[in-house]
Amino acid sequence: MTFLPEARxxxxxxxxxTRAVPAPFAEPRARLTAQRGTRRxxxxxxxxxxxxxxxxxxxxxxxxxxxxxxxxGGISADRDVTALAGEAVSGWWHELVGEGAAIxxxxxxxxxxDWLTPAQLGTGSISSEDQADxxxxxxxxxxxxxxxxxxxxxxxxxxxxxxxxxxxxxVERLVLLAGxxxxxxxxxxxxxxxxGIVRLGQASGNVDEALALSRQLxxxxxxxxxxxxxxxxxxxxxREDRFHFPVEDYLVHQGRRFVxxxxxxxxxxxxxxxxxxxxxxEQVPTPTTLIGFPSDRLVPLADLCELQRRLRGPATLEVxxxxxxxxxxxxxxxxxxxLLREALA
Amino acid sequence: MTFLPEARxxxxxxxxxTRAVPAPFAEPRARLTAQRGTRRxxxxxxxxxxxxxxxxxxxxxxxxxxxxxxxxGGISADRDVTALAGEAVSGWWHELVGEGAAIxxxxxxxxxxDWLTPAQLGTGSISSEDQADxxxxxxxxxxxxxxxxxxxxxxxxxxxxxxxxxxxxxVERLVLLAGxxxxxxxxxxxxxxxxGIVRLGQASGNVDEALALSRQLxxxxxxxxxxxxxxxxxxxxxREDRFHFPVEDYLVHQGRRFVxxxxxxxxxxxxxxxxxxxxxxEQVPTPTTLIGFPSDRLVPLADLCELQRRLRGPATLEVxxxxxxxxxxxxxxxxxxxLLREALA
Numbered sequence: 144m145t146f147l148p149e150a151r152x153x154x155x156x157x158x159x160x161t162r163a164v165p166a167p168f169a170e171p172r173a174r175l176t177a178q179r180g181t182r183r184x185x186x187x188x189x190x191x192x193x194x195x196x197x198x199x200x201x202x203x204x205x206x207x208x209x210x211x212x213x214x215x216g217g218i219s220a221d222r223d224v225t226a227l228a229g230e231a232v233s234g235w236w237h238e239l240v241g242e243g244a245a246i247x248x249x250x251x252x253x254x255x256x257d258w259l260t261p262a263q264l265g266t267g268s269i270s271s272e273d274q275a276d277x278x279x280x281x282x283x284x285x286x287x288x289x290x291x292x293x294x295x296x297x298x299x300x301x302x303x304x305x306x307x308x309x310x311x312x313x314v315e316r317l318v319l320l321a322g323x324x325x326x327x328x329x330x331x332x333x334x335x336x337x338x339g340i341v342r343l344g345q346a347s348g349n350v351d352e353a354l355a356l357s358r359q360l361x362x363x364x365x366x367x368x369x370x371x372x373x374x375x376x377x378x379x380x381x382r383e384d385r386f387h388f389p390v391e392d393y394l395v396h397q398g399r400r401f402v403x404x405x406x407x408x409x410x411x412x413x414x415x416x417x418x419x420x421x422x423x424x425e426q427v428p429t430p431t432t433l434i435g436f437p438s439d440r441l442v443p444l445a446d447l448c449e450l451q452r453r454l455r456g457p458a459t460l461e462v463x464x465x466x467x468x469x470x471x472x473x474x475x476x477x478x479x480x481x482l483l484r485e486a487l488a
Numbered sequence: 489m490t491f492l493p494e495a496r497x498x499x500x501x502x503x504x505x506t507r508a509v510p511a512p513f514a515e516p517r518a519r520l521t522a523q524r525g526t527r528r529x530x531x532x533x534x535x536x537x538x539x540x541x542x543x544x545x546x547x548x549x550x551x552x553x554x555x556x557x558x559x560x561g562g563i564s565a566d567r568d569v570t571a572l573a574g575e576a577v578s579g580w581w582h583e584l585v586g587e588g589a590a591i592x593x594x595x596x597x598x599x600x601x602d603w604l605t606p607a608q609l610g611t612g613s614i615s616s617e618d619q620a621d622x623x624x625x626x627x628x629x630x631x632x633x634x635x636x637x638x639x640x641x642x643x644x645x646x647x648x649x650x651x652x653x654x655x656x657x658x659v660e661r662l663v664l665l666a667g668x669x670x671x672x673x674x675x676x677x678x679x680x681x682x683x684g685i686v687r688l689g690q691a692s693g694n695v696d697e698a699l700a701l702s703r704q705l706x707x708x709x710x711x712x713x714x715x716x717x718x719x720x721x722x723x724x725x726x727r728e729d730r731f732h733f734p735v736e737d738y739l740v741h742q743g744r745r746f747v748x749x750x751x752x753x754x755x756x757x758x759x760x761x762x763x764x765x766x767x768x769x770e771q772v773p774t775p776t777t778l779i780g781f782p783s784d785r786l787v788p789l790a791d792l793c794e795l796q797r798r799l800r801g802p803a804t805l806e807v808x809x810x811x812x813x814x815x816x817x818x819x820x821x822x823x824x825x826x827l828l829r830e831a832l833a
Binding site: 267268327328329331332333335336339340343344346347348349352353356359360362363366368371372374375376378379384385386388389390391394415418419421440443 | 731
């Protein structure tokens with residue numbers, strides 16, 4: 144896939160480059176556009192008083208004039224859903240979004256935003272509804288009448304439900320992976336401990352170490368039990384005055400990497416936003432495909448069963464076996480591809 | 489059950505009261521003795537050099553002259569297995585140990601120790617083998633040729649396996665609840681984060697708050713997912729500048745209670761001891777009854793299946809359905825009683 148610069152966005156609110164490129168091998172040759180920008184939008188946040196102006200950063204890639212598919216991931220994902228040649232962007236879902244991929248950029252345009260934070264809204268907390276409202280206002284700004292689909296994973300699935308509940312005319316179908324109408328109380332418990340660790344670090348001047356520890360805890364909730372069992376069965380090593388267990392070294396590494404790219408206040412707010420999320424499935428009329436993983440301990444399959452039963456619109460639940468737990472939405476592209484193709488057909 | 493003071497322990501190493509009491513309603517009337525004491529014993533700790541002297545605190549209650557049953561619980565349990573009238577002791581397993589209970593003090597004497605710590609041994613770490621060795625030396629001190637049974641739960645089950653592996657002639661049967669030959673790497677991950685929290689607190693002068701947070705995390709691993717779901721489905725409350733979730737208030741309460749009765753260094757050492765535990769089941773010839781809980785996420789049932797398959801001696805696995813997860817060994821006395829009676833018959 145080669146992107147050649149062709150045009151600049153004419154909209155003054157669009158700060159980044161906009162490109163229209165020919166897709167060399169596609170038949171018929173789709174004209175692909177790749178747009179990354181920031182728009183100043185007006186929102187009424189759930190936990191604020193009245194209208195606020197906020198800058199929303201987005202990416203909108205795919206076949207010019209094709210239907211738009213919103214794609215949103217977990218709280219640590221961003222608008223860079225797919226890899227773009229010539230940009231230092233890996234794309235957190237590049238195996239599933241691209242030319243010829245399950246979400247095929249030759250036939251649709253993928254729109255995604257960077258999650259908003261309370262700091263941007265001038266509020267203390269942020270809701271999944273606020274994120275949904277930002278997306279719907281952005282659709283209007285980009286002159287998109289309605290999204291062909293909202294494909295959301297984890298927190299993105301929660302925002303998808305909030306979107307369809309509040310703006311049912313602006314989306315035709317939902318595809319929701321590993322996310323439900325509310326957080327499970329055990330998962331809320333695990334996240335509240337994570338937030339407690341970060342607050343303790345903030346109070347004692349050890350923010351980075353606390354954020355890293357908090358991420359370590361999060362990792363223990365994302366991955367499947369069987370995968371941990373297989374990968375980390377080795378013996379501990381004695382060094383630096385104490386025993387270190389193989390899984391501990393892995394967690395420490397993951398924690399450090401997270402601190403390099405994430406901010407404590409952003410983490411606190413988005414983690415809390417998951418636990419504040421509460422959408423009545425009965426208010427969602429949109430046809431929905433749910434995808435769940437039996438090994439997901441963070442979003443139990445039973446909660447997706449309940450969601451399917453309670454949704455107002457037609458809903459199917461696809462169950463995907465995987466050792467990867469909640470992270471299966473990132474780690475099982477081969478199993479997910481046919482399900483996404485079918486849901487978006 | 490009434491315990492009347494009758495005699496003092498004649499052994500100079502026995503520091504606490506020893507009582508022999510009549511059991512008023514038992515037929516035939518067993519002479520019950522209740523002894524709490526401390527003995528100075530010699531051990532060769534796994535992570536130390538050579539012999540050390542250590543004070544081991546124990547309790548030994550039940551019918552005089554009856555066979556001795558060792559009963560050990562989790563890392564936060566102590567020698568006070570059962571309630572004794574006239575003492576400020578609740579007994580962490582009082583529903584299952586007593587006159588007429590599943591572990592019937594009219595027909596056996598229950599022996600338990602307070603877990604040793606590295607501080608007592610003068611070592612950096614302590615092993616399940618050290619605890620087992622302390623128990624076997626104590627048996628000799630108390631002139632008990634061999635234990636009729638070792639009934640261990642959680643860490644106590646690990647110590648039971650270490651005991652039977654090292655001292656097979658000193659125990660006739662094992663009854664092991666929610667404990668295996670090694671820790672599951674996911675559980676090691678969760679405990680390593682708990683220890684990381686405590687070390688961060690020690691480094692930054694917030695030990696109590698860190699120990700409480702660490703306990704909060706432990707609680708999320710002890711209880712079943714379904715139980716959390718049922719108890720804590722309510723809405724959050726906004727107070728003191730932020731949202732508080734029902735499960736969070738519960739965890740905060742549990743964390744505070746733990747800090748009142750537990751010490752950070754003791755926690756670090758016993759938590760690590762669980763993860764260092766590694767006994768080859770093939771070296772355990774003792775007839776064994778394993779009891780596991782499908783909802784136990786800390787000690788997966790699959791690990792008990794593997795243990796049963798690999799034990800050298802005859803072994804049965806009893807599976808008990810419960811919503812209480814790992815804590816089912818504390819919360820299901822009615823289901824456990826018949827299994828314990830049968831295993832000890």
